[in-house]
């Protein structure tokens with residue numbers, strides 16, 4: 001059996017309680033159980049997938065006012081412009097390791113309204129949200145009429161088409177009404193102002209068009225400092241001096257500020273590391289990461305000690321650094337998300353080199369390796385064919401480990417390097433890190449985004 005101490009079903013049941021944001025469960029009081037561990041700080045704070053809404057700030061309204069003085073009863077217009085609304089940005093910060101700092105509502109502040117005496121409203125500051133390197137941003141597009149389309153039979157399809165036609169008619173109606181509602185009027189001038197024929201400023205119409213037909217957003221944030229605009233702030237409304245035209249020197253209207261863009265987003269963190277450690281639970285992945293890097297993931301003699309990915313960096317004598325990701329253990333069925341396999345596998349998906357850590361003192365380490373490769377291949381075809389290295393860990397554990405290793409070495413093909421190590425007692429670690437580096441250096445450099 002591949003996983004002796006914890007049954008597959010038990011792991012799946014316990015881990016399935018870890019929702020998107022790793023909600024703790026309340027029953028267990030056994031400190032070695034997965035439930036207990038999920039209640040710990042690390043389990044609760046690590047979020048690698050979430051949905052949020054980004055809302056750009058509203059633009060401030062333009063002002064309608066006129067210069068007045070003792071001998072100037074009908075002075076020129078002097079209403080200030082409204083300030084622009086703040087935009088929402090996502091920015092990569094390599095010191096962040098989780099999406100836990102991202103709130104569900106990302107709302108940028110609104111711009112201030114313009115005032116008389118040509119006082120323009122202040123523009124709002126942008127909201128910059130820091131996300132970890134490797135964050136994928138996707139817009140969730142939802143068509144409110146889509147469920148009707150999915151209904152079976154002709155009736156459902158007709159209902160969908162009728163709904164679409166009605167929506168188009170509604171939009172046309174709104175367009176006529178919208179133009180009126182875009183204006184701010186001088187007191188008691190609503191009826192007298194003839195705003196239908198007025199040409200809106202080009203940037204204003206461009207913003208309106210953008211609000212009506214938003215371009216779907218998709219981004220992959222891979223570099224420190226990289227930024228993406230997820231919700232543009234609304235445009236401030238121009239004050240009445242903008243409409244001071246030869247035919248009308250006393251415009252009694254200005255434009256309202258426009259709302260910002262609103263987007264429903266899904267953020268997913270897919271860790272970027274040079275090397276991904278893959279192994280069954282308890283194989284010694286975290287012990288290996290501790291042995292080679294400055295990271296200190298928890299090590300304990302029971303499965304699922306690690307519940308979040310950890311990244312450590314291996315420093316070589318010539319100042320070369322290699323990042324290594326330790327992920328929670330995989331169990332058979334991980335590709336079907338058993339034991340939250342998907343949540344873990346996404347963190348090695350982008351590694352250039354996979355390092356399989358296998359307990360060589362187990363009954364059949366070669367079967368463990370086959371099972372791991374199978375899970376990777378089923379999760380994403382081609383993943384198992386990624387350049388890899390096998391570390392036969394726990395080589396210090398007596399006669400059985402030595403026999404297994406010798407048997408295994410006779411079986412493996414030349415292209416799969418097999419290195420015996422003892423992560424716990426730090427034996428043969430240099431040879432392993434040397435082999436990792438050699439393999440990485442022989443690979444083509446990573447594609448830069």
Ligand SMILES: Nc1nc2c(ncn2[C@@H]2O[C@H](COP(=O)(O)OP(=O)(O)OP(=O)(O)O)[C@@H](O)[C@H]2O)c(=O)[nH]1
Pocket residue numbers: 279280281282283284285286287288298299300301302303304305306307327328329330393394395396397421422423424425
């Ligand atoms: N004898 C021996 N024990 C080891 C070795 N490497 C790890 N162990 C022990 O194996 C147990 C599990 O080690 P971990 O590093 O937590 O294993 P893991 O693969 O990270 O486990 P999960 O995080 O649960 O997936 C611990 O008790 C370690 O002390 C080794 O080389 N030799």
Ligand SMILES: [Mg+2]
Pocket residue numbers: 285286287297298299305306327328329
């Ligand atoms: Mg671990």
